[in-house]
Amino acid sequence: MPQDTRSPCSERPRERLLRHGAQTLTSAELLAVLLRTGTRGRDATDMGRRMIEHFGGLRRLLSAESSALMAFPGMGPAKTCELLAVQELSRRAIEEPLRNGRALSQPGRVKQFCALRLAHLRVEHCIALFLDSQLQLIECGEIARGTLSHASIYPREVVKAALGHHAAALILAHNHPSGLAEPSPADIALTHQLKQALALVDVRLLDHLIVGATEVTSLAERGQV
Numbered sequence: 001m002p003q004d005t006r007s008p009c010s011e012r013p014r015e016r017l018l019r020h021g022a023q024t025l026t027s028a029e030l031l032a033v034l035l036r037t038g039t040r041g042r043d044a045t046d047m048g049r050r051m052i053e054h055f056g057g058l059r060r061l062l063s064a065e066s067s068a069l070m071a072f073p074g075m076g077p078a079k080t081c082e083l084l085a086v087q088e089l090s091r092r093a094i095e096e097p098l099r100n101g102r103a104l105s106q107p108g109r110v111k112q113f114c115a116l117r118l119a120h121l122r123v124e125h126c127i128a129l130f131l132d133s134q135l136q137l138i139e140c141g142e143i144a145r146g147t148l149s150h151a152s153i154y155p156r157e158v159v160k161a162a163l164g165h166h167a168a169a170l171i172l173a174h175n176h177p178s179g180l181a182e183p184s185p186a187d188i189a190l191t192h193q194l195k196q197a198l199a200l201v202d203v204r205l206l207d208h209l210i211v212g213a214t215e216v217t218s219l220a221e222r223g224q225v
Helices: 013-020 027-035 044-055 066-070 077-100 107-118 155-164 185-199
Strands: 125-131 137-145 169-175 204-211 216-218
Touching: 013 027, 027 044, 027 077, 066 077, 077 107, 077 137, 107 125, 107 169, 107 204, 107 216, 125 155, 137 155, 155 169, 155 185, 169 185, 185 204
Parallel strands: 169 204
Antiparallel strands: 125 137, 125 169, 204 216
């Protein structure tokens, strides 16, 4: 039987993935495996490359809403659904250990999960990780969303949400659309207000995470919770 003399570079992305592993493909080629086909005059790899450029990076592409994906040339319902499924599977893969183990025993994974949810957003969002008495994740819910620089977070709404989830503790997280993960005086003041309000209903505030573009700051690690 004649030997296959094709070089890896001459193989299509799907063939290279099976032969040499996903790690050998570029981000555009991995997208091509999902997209399968491109548009007239452009193959799937070229389409993947243009999508990454259009959305401003892989993270923002894989966090884009369905309407933004559908608006890109060549993206129909099927391709859009595939990318949305990848988004959700990524979130669930990171969230799963938080539901099965103590959140405080894996702070790096908590930060990673919050970064995945918030780092790409262009306006400020605040989420809470509601935890049971064993510090396992009950639910992650959005508390507030706002503008490029501010989201109004009301302690009474956080308390109401915590009681609604029967939480024993929670971790708060919000993003800074500026990209900087340094807490502001208002962030620190809010943390103290929330801690006091939650204590009245016997719910602990374990941490407040500030999510920037490339890093996450823990106020608990700074002794400010």
